[in-house]
Amino acid sequence: MAIRELKVCLLGDTGVGKSSIVCRFVQDHFDHNISPTIGASFLTKTVPCGNELHKFLIWDTAGQERFHSLAPMYYRGSAAAVIVYDITKLDSFQTLKKWVKELKEHGPEDIVVAIAGNKNDLGDIREVPMKEAKEFAESIAAIFIETSARNAVNVEELFQKISKQIPPLENPEVDSNKSFKLTQQPPPSARRCC
Amino acid sequence: MAAEDLPSEFDVIILGTGLCESVVAAACSRVGQRVLHLDRQSYYASNWASFTFNGLLTWIQEQQAESQPDEVQDWSGQVEEGEDLIYLSQSDSSSISNLQVFCYTSEEDEEDDTPNTTEEEKGGGASEATEAADSNKEDEEETEKQEAEEQVAQDEGAEPEADQPCPSADPNQSEPVKKKKISLAQLVKEGRRFNIDLVSKLMYSRGSLVDLLIKSNVSRYAEFKNVSRILTYRQGKVEQVPCSRADVFASRQLSVIEKRKLMRFLTSCVEETEDQQAYNGRPYLEFLSDQQLGENLQHFLLYSIAMATEDTPTEVGLASTRHFLRCLGRYGNTPFLFPVYGLGEIPQCFCRMCAVFGGIYCLRHSVRCLLVDKDTNRCKAVIDSRGQRISCNHFVVEEGYVDAERKQTATPTRCVSRAVLITDGSVLPSDSDQQVSMVTIPPVEAELPSVRMVELCSSTMTCMPGTYLVHLTCQSVGSAYEDLSPLVTRMFHTTESSDQEERPSVLWCLYFNMVDGSGLEVEGHDLPSNMYLCSGPDGALGHDHTIKQAELIFQKILPEEDFCPPAPNPEDIIYDGENGNGNSAEGEELKDDELKDDEEPKEQEEELTEQEKEIKEQEEEIKEQEEEKEEEQGLESEKGQGLETEE
Ligand SMILES: Cc1cc2nc3c(=O)[nH]c(=O)nc-3n(C[C@H](O)[C@H](O)[C@H](O)COP(=O)(O)OP(=O)(O)OC[C@H]3O[C@@H](n4cnc5c(N)ncnc54)[C@H](O)[C@@H]3O)c2cc1C
Ligand SMILES: Nc1nc2c(ncn2[C@@H]2O[C@H](COP(=O)(O)OP(=O)(O)O)[C@@H](O)[C@H]2O)c(=O)[nH]1
Ligand SMILES: [Mg+2]
Numbered sequence: 001m002a003i004r005e006l007k008v009c010l011l012g013d014t015g016v017g018k019s020s021i022v023c024r025f026v027q028d029h030f031d032h033n034i035s036p037t038i039g040a041s042f043l044t045k046t047v048p049c050g051n052e053l054h055k056f057l058i059w060d061t062a063g064q065e066r067f068h069s070l071a072p073m074y075y076r077g078s079a080a081a082v083i084v085y086d087i088t089k090l091d092s093f094q095t096l097k098k099w100v101k102e103l104k105e106h107g108p109e110d111i112v113v114a115i116a117g118n119k120n121d122l123g124d125i126r127e128v129p130m131k132e133a134k135e136f137a138e139s140i141a142a143i144f145i146e147t148s149a150r151n152a153v154n155v156e157e158l159f160q161k162i163s164k165q166i167p168p169l170e171n172p173e174v175d176s177n178k179s180f181k182l183t184q185q186p187p188p189s190a191r192r193c194c
Numbered sequence: 195m196a197a198e199d200l201p202s203e204f205d206v207i208i209l210g211t212g213l214c215e216s217v218v219a220a221a222c223s224r225v226g227q228r229v230l231h232l233d234r235q236s237y238y239a240s241n242w243a244s245f246t247f248n249g250l251l252t253w254i255q256e257q258q259a260e261s262q263p264d265e266v267q268d269w270s271g272q273v274e275e276g277e278d279l280i281y282l283s284q285s286d287s288s289s290i291s292n293l294q295v296f297c298y299t300s301e302e303d304e305e306d307d308t309p310n311t312t313e314e315e316k317g318g319g320a321s322e323a324t325e326a327a328d329s330n331k332e333d334e335e336e337t338e339k340q341e342a343e344e345q346v347a348q349d350e351g352a353e354p355e356a357d358q359p360c361p362s363a364d365p366n367q368s369e370p371v372k373k374k375k376i377s378l379a380q381l382v383k384e385g386r387r388f389n390i391d392l393v394s395k396l397m398y399s400r401g402s403l404v405d406l407l408i409k410s411n412v413s414r415y416a417e418f419k420n421v422s423r424i425l426t427y428r429q430g431k432v433e434q435v436p437c438s439r440a441d442v443f444a445s446r447q448l449s450v451i452e453k454r455k456l457m458r459f460l461t462s463c464v465e466e467t468e469d470q471q472a473y474n475g476r477p478y479l480e481f482l483s484d485q486q487l488g489e490n491l492q493h494f495l496l497y498s499i500a501m502a503t504e505d506t507p508t509e510v511g512l513a514s515t516r517h518f519l520r521c522l523g524r525y526g527n528t529p530f531l532f533p534v535y536g537l538g539e540i541p542q543c544f545c546r547m548c549a550v551f552g553g554i555y556c557l558r559h560s561v562r563c564l565l566v567d568k569d570t571n572r573c574k575a576v577i578d579s580r581g582q583r584i585s586c587n588h589f590v591v592e593e594g595y596v597d598a599e600r601k602q603t604a605t606p607t608r609c610v611s612r613a614v615l616i617t618d619g620s621v622l623p624s625d626s627d628q629q630v631s632m633v634t635i636p637p638v639e640a641e642l643p644s645v646r647m648v649e650l651c652s653s654t655m656t657c658m659p660g661t662y663l664v665h666l667t668c669q670s671v672g673s674a675y676e677d678l679s680p681l682v683t684r685m686f687h688t689t690e691s692s693d694q695e696e697r698p699s700v701l702w703c704l705y706f707n708m709v710d711g712s713g714l715e716v717e718g719h720d721l722p723s724n725m726y727l728c729s730g731p732d733g734a735l736g737h738d739h740t741i742k743q744a745e746l747i748f749q750k751i752l753p754e755e756d757f758c759p760p761a762p763n764p765e766d767i768i769y770d771g772e773n774g775n776g777n778s779a780e781g782e783e784l785k786d787d788e789l790k791d792d793e794e795p796k797e798q799e800e801e802l803t804e805q806e807k808e809i810k811e812q813e814e815e816i817k818e819q820e821e822e823k824e825e826e827q828g829l830e831s832e833k834g835q836g837l838e839t840e841e
Contacts, residue, residue: 041414041550041761062549066198067556071238071542073415076535105386177422177628177653179534180525182404182413 003046003053006166007077008159009107010059011099012084013092014066017118020149021084022058025159030150049163056159072106080112080162087117087146090127100140112165114143116158121148200556200578203585204230206751207576209282209561210592212240213737214728216544217744217758218590218751219553220412225755229553230584231545234560238545240592241289241708241730242393244538244656247385253392254704257290269563269577277574280564280722283597289730291609292673293706298688298699300377375618376661376701384658389536390614391656392708393731394648394665396421396632397531398517399524403540403737404531410758415543417534419654420526425622425633426498427647427685432622432633435498438527448490456491463515470512478511479504497634501735503644532630532648535655547761564589566722573722588751589725593714596727602718608710610733611643611674613666613682619698620662621649621685628653638681643668645681646735661701669733674705712739726750 010018023029026043046055059078064070075081083099085092096115103113115137117128130146137144143161147154205227208219215231216239223229237243245253273279397403397418407413424435436445442453463470473481478500482492496502499518500511521529533539549555561576565583575585593601620629633647650656650663657663666678682688687699711729719727726747732739745757 041411041546062546063552064546064549064555066554067200067559069555069557071545073535073539073542073546076539077417109387177419177526177626177630179417179419179653181417182408182525182531184408 001048001051001053002169003055004166004169005055005057006079007042007057007059008080008082008162009074009078010061010082010084011065011070011103013086013089013095014063016084016086016089016092017147017149018082018084019060021082021116021118021147021155021158022060024149024152024155026058028152030152045159047159047163049160049166052169054163054166070102075103075107075111078108078111079166080114081107082114082116082158082162083142084116084118085128085133086119087128087130087133088119088122088125093117093128093133096136100142110167112143112162113140114145114158114162117144117146118149120146120153121151200230200554200582200584202583204228204554205586206230206588206590207561207584207586208232208590209234209595210240210728211235211238211541211545211557212242212592212728212730213541213544214740214744214747215240215590215592216541216548217406217741218726218728218747219548220410220544220551221744221748221758222751223548223551223553224410224758224761225752226551227752229548230586231548231553231555232559232561232578233557234579234595236558238557239538239541240594242391242538242541244389244391244536246387246389247381250385250390250704251382254293254295257293257706267562267581269581272577272581272583273565276568278566278568280566280573280600281597282561282563282591282595284560284562288598289594289709291707292675294675294704296688296703297378297701298703299375299381299701302377302379375699376658378702381616381658381661381702388652388655388657388663389538390663391536391538391665392612393537394612394646394667395537395731395737396648396735397533398736399521399526399529399531400517401521401736401738402741406741406758407540407543409760410547411761411763412543412547412758415546416539418525418531419534419630421528421530421532421632421648422526422626422629423622423624423631424498424528425631426494427633427635427638428493430684432685434622435494435634437499437529438522441527452488452491455487456494459485459487459491459495460515460519463512464519466512470508473508476508477504478502478506478508481508481511493636497636497644501634501646503636528632530632532650532654534653550761561591561595564722564725571722572724587724589722590747590751591725591727593711593727593729596719596721600720601727602715603713608713608733609670609707610710610731611666611668611670611672611677611705611707613664613674613678613703613705615664615666615682615686615703616657616701617662617664617686617698618660618701620651621647621664621698627651630654635681638684641671642680643671643677645678662698667733669710670707674707678705 010022012018020030022043023031026045042057042059044055044057046053048054059074061070061074064074081103083096083103085096087093100113103111115133117130117133120126133146134144143158143165145154145158145161147158149155206219206222206229208215208222208229208231211231211233219229219231233240235243237245237249243253269279407416424437425432426435427433433447436442436448436456439457442448442456445453448456470481473484479492479496479502482495487495495515496504496506496511500506500515501518502511502514518529525531545553545555560579562579562581563577564573565575565577566572567574573586573589575583576589577583620627620631621633622629622631628651629649630651631647631649633649635645635647637644645666645668647667648665650665652659652661654663666681668677671677682700682703685697687697688703709730710733712732712734714727714729721727728747729740729743748755748757
């Protein structure tokens with residue numbers, strides 16, 4: 001089966017549970033005092049989708065969202081973005097629109113957007129009605145789902161929904177000067193010269 | 195996104211997000227230092243930044259606006275016993291000068307301003323910056339043009355009638371015909387998708403930046419493209435410089451004799467010889483002409499391979515020739531790489547590495563003043579733009595934040611002249627419209643400097659499809675316009691140049707001068723002992739100066755620590771906690787990676803033999819062409835050496 005690498009970036013205010021969602025998805029683990037992503041450039045997990053394997057490269061903000069200083073390079077080449085808010089914090093839902101705007105500004109055009117209302121285990125102190133969030137998501141043609149990283153609710157589903165929305169692979173370009181990553185070993189194809 | 199307070203204690207505070215500062219930030223954070231990294235701008239990378247087209251228009255506006263001196267606030271209330279106060283400079287506009295903008299295409303086109311899309315884009319996507327650019331675009335362009343024109347008229351009294359930067363829009367309004375120029379409105383509309391750098395440099399494939407990116411694993415945040423060809427401008431024509439061995443064999447420009455001479459020369463200059471040493475201190479040109487290479491080869495070797503000038507000394511010329519040759523073939527058949535989305539990505543990548551290891555980032559935030567211990571002359575704390583006192587052990591700052599009186603700089607200040615052009619065609623059209631070209635241009639007139647041109651295609655994400663982004667760079671003699679416009683007029687079609695086919699048209703262009711960062715002295719500043727100055731971009735093609743400086747600063751801060759050791763792979767990170775073993779995919783991925791590692795060398799061996807076969811075939815071709823057997827032996831031995839130089 002072909003493996004397709006898909007970069008996914010996470011957005012949303014500090015404290016809404018972005019890192020917890022990644023940790024739940026990748027490690028199936030939840031920690032109340034999750035250290036702020038120290039040392040993790042991105043985490044990966046592979047899931048089957050049709051006759052492809054999707055290898056998600058999940059980029060966390062590395063805390064750069066805290067003072068609203070995310071670098072544009074964070075969004076480059078993302079296939080999808082998950083914008084997270086906290087259903088118990090109205091503020092975090094209101095700033096959602098700013099994150100959508102930021103994404104439109106800096107992100108790729110054809111990016112798949114998902115909105116995740118996290119901490120839905122705390123329904124009794126909910127401040128954001130599900131209906132309102134759902135309507136907003138529909139208005140921007142985004143995936144919508146409520147999750148709980150704590151109770152492992154809908155986290156897998158979130159990524160499954162994203163997988164389904166990823167458009168099928170186009171024919172690989174016949175661009176002789178393709179871009180590549182730098183590694184110790186040069187990419188084999190680059191060695192073939194004129 | 196409410197205004198949260200910053201923590202009040204750090205190990206290292208870094209001000210400015212240029213390349214040097216960002217590398218220092220990543221290096222410190224990586225080994226466990228608590229880093230606070232600030233920039234007064236709303237964007238990353240200081241003078242190394244890249245902008246969307248709209249962002250660039252805003253930047254231009256900011257440069258042209260007179261910077262308002264802030265009211266000087268009195269922070270003496272925060273000063274403790276035994277402390278001195280040093281104020282930092284609050285504006286850095288001084289590093290950019292002589293900015294001029296020209297637009298050679300129509301402002302509008304008919305499909306523009308369908309109210310729906312424009313409105314939606316504004317509502318949905320525009321940041322503050324874009325909105326400013328959008329709403330002010332036209333006025334600003336107008337005034338700029340006028341200003342620029344006035345200045346041009348003053349500077350170049352000779353050709354005032356030529357200035358008609360925007361040909362009347364009417365002919366274009368009729369219908370979208372085949373060869374219709376892309377309008378400014380279209381550039382603005384598509385502008386969010388491409389990234390225009392203020393600095394134009396390339397990465398040597400075996401240079402210190404590439405080495406550092408690989409060593410630290412920062413490289414995985416970015417992608418790169420090969421510069422696909424080296425060109426030169428000679429006698430009014432653009433020519434391709436044969437670069438790799440295969441290029442030389444394939445070259446149609448070179449005669450068989452020339453090919454052999456070139457091969458022999460390049461092989462011989464890999465090793466330092468006594469013959470070469472005899473030329474030390476004398477011009478490389480003299481050395482070259484004594485090798486009896488002929489004019490063609492001499493031009494290629496001097497300007498395109500050594501990237502030298504007529505008076506570059508031989509030892510310098512040979513050193514850069516060797517560097518060029520060492521860098522060939524690592525990733526492609528020229529020595530250079532360019533980051534996709536532009537050079538401005540690189541500082542951001544190092545900043546991300548810093549953040550990943552716990553560094554705290556805050557743009558639009560600066561330091562007003564430093565609190566310095568009178569006895570030790572060490573900076574103990576800073577006061578930030580909100581008046582908060584934040585303590586630190588070390589303070590790293592980009593030189594633009596420090597008043598001139600405190601700095602030791604080379605006098606007179608050296609500058610780099612820059613031009614940024616959006617054009618509608620390549621200077622040397624070829625089968626592929628996706629070439630990345632480095633063009634070396636000897637002085638086109640006496641008194642003018644030699645110029646470096648980098649032409650980028652749309653797949654580098656620096657310009658829209660159908661256009662090219664052209665960067666011109668040289669050491670300043672006069673203003674950027676004076677230094678570079680004669681060349682622009684010669685190589686491109688503008689309204690200033692007489693009608694001529696075959697030359698690409700300039701749609702839009704920007705000239706400015708930037709202070710050359712290599713002029714900053716490392717020592718001897720009137721500053722606290724734990725404060726380190728980083729210089730801005732220098733005029734050289736590579737990044738050695740900056741990377742060396744960053745490493746030096748890091749070693750002063752943390753003499754015992756390793757500089758940018760590799761960050762762990764994503765697969766190796768285990769969240770601690772009892773049940774942190776859940777991901778079944780992890781095993782698969784590791785296996786997958788191992789497989790790849792196994793495969794790679796095999797593939798390369800195959801490549802090698804394939805290449806060798808190819809090369810042998812070509813050599814045989816040449817042999818057939820030649821009949822003298824002695825010559826054959828010559829080639830044989832060269833071939834042997836070529837393999838030895840391989841790693
Ligand atoms: C105009 C020009 C002429 C040059 N002529 C020579 C020369 O005559 N001799 C020389 O040593 N260097 C020559 N060089 C330098 C040479 O191209 C490279 O610097 C050096 O060989 C390392 O690059 P490379 O082999 O990795 O890349 P490339 O030159 O692009 O070669 C690609 C592949 O070809 C293979 N290869 C390269 N050279 C040989 C060889 N001689 N035999 C079999 N396989 C080979 C290598 O395995 C390499 O992987 C020349 C450079 C220039 C710019
Ligand atoms: N109750 C509950 N708490 C959560 C959930 N997800 C995250 N948290 C907590 O919210 C806090 C912030 O989470 P974190 O992942 O660091 O948020 P980030 O800043 O967006 O990355 C942590 O204390 C988490 O334990 C959830 O689904 N339910
Ligand atoms: Mg987090």
